[in-house]
Amino acid sequence: MSIEPIGGAGDTPYALSHLDALESEAVHVLREVAGEFERPVILFSGGKDSIVMLHLALKAFVPAPVPFALLHVDTGHNFDEVLAHRDRTVAEHGLRLHVASVQDYIDRGELRERPDGTRNPLQTVPLLDAIARHRFDAVLGGGRRDEEKARAKERVFSLRDEFGGWDPRRQRPELWQLYNGRHSPGEHVRVFPLSNFTELDVWQYIARERIELPSIYYAHEREVFARDGMWLAPGAWGGPRDGERLERRRVRYRTVGDMSCTGAVDSEAATVEAVITEIAASRLTERGATRADDKLSEAAMEDRKREGYF
Incomplete structure (x- = not known):
């Protein structure tokens, strides 16, 4: 952690660096989830944002193990290098990984291939089924507000209804970093610890922490x-x-x-x-x-x- 001097004589002498402030916020969110929810899970694909989120979780709870399972919705069209990195990371840290396979749903006739070949939109049904089957009440993802306009609307704690749907009109205020995880039976909360990171922040944090990527x-x-x-x-x-x-x-x-x-x-x-x-x-x-x-x-x-x- 780096400390930067601010102000003059008699003022508060130190402040956190930009990356330290982002790290502190993310660690706070992860600990809030551990305290508020019974069955949280981290979405972990082996991509850079999920790798950074897992790195933050390891730091948040050291020397204890990470109190969350991992979940990957595997389209069947993922890059081999990324899947190999995912499996190495899970093995290295002794984590529990659940895999929801889009291919299994296609084989059973519950989903159909799209004409354009992409399976990203087909991930929704396996994701929601996995959440319901394992009774996950908080699902942590690496989404960031700078990525896309819809994600810029998302709160850190984002309530989802009993069908997994998101309604921007039901977003809750999050003043002073106070997060509301209350939800009714059947609902769950999506949580975004990296919300305020940008792509550049993520890479600068990867450099500082020497995080290995695919x-x-x-x-x-x-x-x-x-x-x-x-x-x-x-x-x-x-x-x-x-x-x-x-x-x-x-x-x-x-x-x-x-x-x-x-x-x-x-x-x-x-x-x-x-x-x-x-x-x-x-x-x-x-x-x-x-x-x-x-x-x-x-x-x-x-x-x-x-x-x-x-």
């Missing part, structure tokens, strides 16, 4: 093809189509989700420091630049959140 977040050579202004990776999900040519390019991923809708960006940033420099110069959010599922309409994310998506 290799695809750094520049590497990969076969990709162009579609809708993005570089997508080939895979069993259905790409490339006829007329879409594979190219070998040096790329990295700013955000990681379903392979069918997560685009790579051309990059030479192979280190944390280089990534921070690249992000500082960017004028596009990570989701706006590389997530096709958010480009379906102006209200794509908000519509999915109302249906129960994270």
Whole structure:
């Protein structure tokens, strides 16, 4: 933790740094969840935001173990590097991981493949079923307000109804970092400890804490093809189509989700420091630049959140 001097003689001599203030807020939220709820769970995909959130949880409760289970809604189209990192992290810290598989629902005929091949919108039903089956009353996610307009409307504690739906009109005030976790039977609360982090904050925190990430977040050579202004990776999900040519390019991923809708960006940033420099110069959010599922309409994310998506 770094301390910065402020003021003059007789004034309060020290203040927390920006990253320390964000860390302190997130740790406070995590401890509030542990105190208020009976069966919390952390959404953990192996992506950078969920990795940072788990790192914060480890710090929040040390030397005790993390009092939360982990949950991953696996689309079946995830990147191998990310799944491998997920499994290594779970094993390293002796955590309990629940996996809800979209493929299982497709195999049973409870969900149908979309024409565009993306399975991100299909995550909602497995997520809500897992919450109900395990009776999770608080679900912690790595969503941040700077990512997307609908997420900017979200409170830190976000009440969801008995169908998992989100109504922005039911958002509760959170003055003075006081959080209200009350909910009726069948309802649950989504919790966002990283709400006030930005993408740049996340990377600066990763650098400071020396947090290990999947290799695809750094520049590497990969076969990709162009579609809708993005570089997508080939895979069993259905790409490339006829007329879409594979190219070998040096790329990295700013955000990681379903392979069918997560685009790579051309990059030479192979280190944390280089990534921070690249992000500082960017004028596009990570989701706006590389997530096709958010480009379906102006209200794509908000519509999915109302249906129960994270």
